[in-house]
Amino acid sequence: MKRGTEMLKFNTFSITARCEKTGQFGIAISTKVPAVGSLCTYARAGVGAIASQSFVNPYIGINGLKYLENGLSAGQVLERVLEEDPAPELRQFSIVDHKGEAVAYTGDKCDSWNGHLTGKNYAVAGNMLVSEATIKDMENSFLKNKELILAERLLLSLYAGQKAGGDKRGKQSAAIYIVDKEQYPLIDLRVDEHENPVNELQRVYKIAQKELFPFAQMLPTLKNPAGTFDLNASREMGLLQDKNDE
Numbered sequence: 477m478k479r480g481t482e483m484l485k486f487n488t489f490s491i492t493a494r495c496e497k498t499g500q501f502g503i504a505i506s507t508k509v510p511a512v513g514s515l516c517t518y519a520r521a522g523v524g525a526i527a528s529q530s531f532v533n534p535y536i537g538i539n540g541l542k543y544l545e546n547g548l549s550a551g552q553v554l555e556r557v558l559e560e561d562p563a564p565e566l567r568q569f570s571i572v573d574h575k576g577e578a579v580a581y582t583g584d585k586c587d588s589w590n591g592h593l594t595g596k597n598y599a600v601a602g603n604m605l606v607s608e609a610t611i612k613d614m615e616n617s618f619l620k621n622k623e624l625i626l627a628e629r630l631l632l633s634l635y636a637g638q639k640a641g642g643d644k645r646g647k648q649s650a651a652i653y654i655v656d657k658e659q660y661p662l663i664d665l666r667v668d669e670h671e672n673p674v675n676e677l678q679r680v681y682k683i684a685q686k687e688l689f690p691f692a693q694m695l696p697t698l699k700n701p702a703g704t705f706d707l708n709a710s711r712e713m714g715l716l717q718d719k720n721d722e
Contacts, residue, residue: 488512488529489602489610489637491618492570492578495626496597500662501525501572502654504630506674508643513651513666520545521655524573530586530603531566540571550577568592570599595619600633606641613640627654627663631678638674650677658697663689 490505503517518537519525524544528536550573565583572578578599580592590603600611617636650673656662667673696703
């Protein structure tokens with residue numbers, strides 16, 4: 477890998493979406509660069525979600541969420557962040573707002589194949605891909621799995637994109653980030669460096685279903701600041717030592 481600017485060039489495929497049933501927002505993403513989840517995923521409960529990629533500008537996500545929270549629509553935020561960016565031709569990003577409006581932008585200097593697809597509640601985007609099939613298959617997967625929860629729809633969509641070719645340089649990292657009703661994420665799982673990151677992310681998700689998500693349901697919330705800590709359930713998950721060993 478070249479040094480310098482190439483280090484932050486996330487030639488990537490992603491899906492950014494809102495769940496009509498729950499109002500959750502989420503992003504699933506993968507690339508041939510380590511730790512894609514560290515700089516490319518932005519979401520806030522009740523506000524929206526943004527994926528920033530290609531020659532990534534984190535402030536598209538950071539400022540974009542502020543503008544969404546201040547009442548701008550996804551389309552208005554797209555226009556504003558482009559006006560503020562001194563190099564929009566290098567950017568690719570997707571935005572979904574609280575009404576389900578979805579927009580995406582692909583700069584004309586993003587590596588090919590590049591492009592995006594949008595629909596009610598979702599946007600799929602990618603650059604430096606093997607072919608357009610990556611984002612088409614991601615869209616098809618997301619639309620045909622409407623009965624599933626958002627996390628599973630996003631993971632299946634990401635898997636479909638990888639199966640269709642994904643990043644033409646190869647595979648290295650993947651992430652899924654979902655917010656629900658709290659100021660902390662419902663799901664924040666990352667595979668930062670792996671030979672098959674999308675499959676590994678699915679494996680980690682299955683483990684988290686048993687060993688993390690039940691614990692997360694006990695955490696303090698805005699409505700219940702004390703949380704609902706369950707001593708026995710925590711022991712069963714291995715979070716505490718067995719009382720017989722005390």
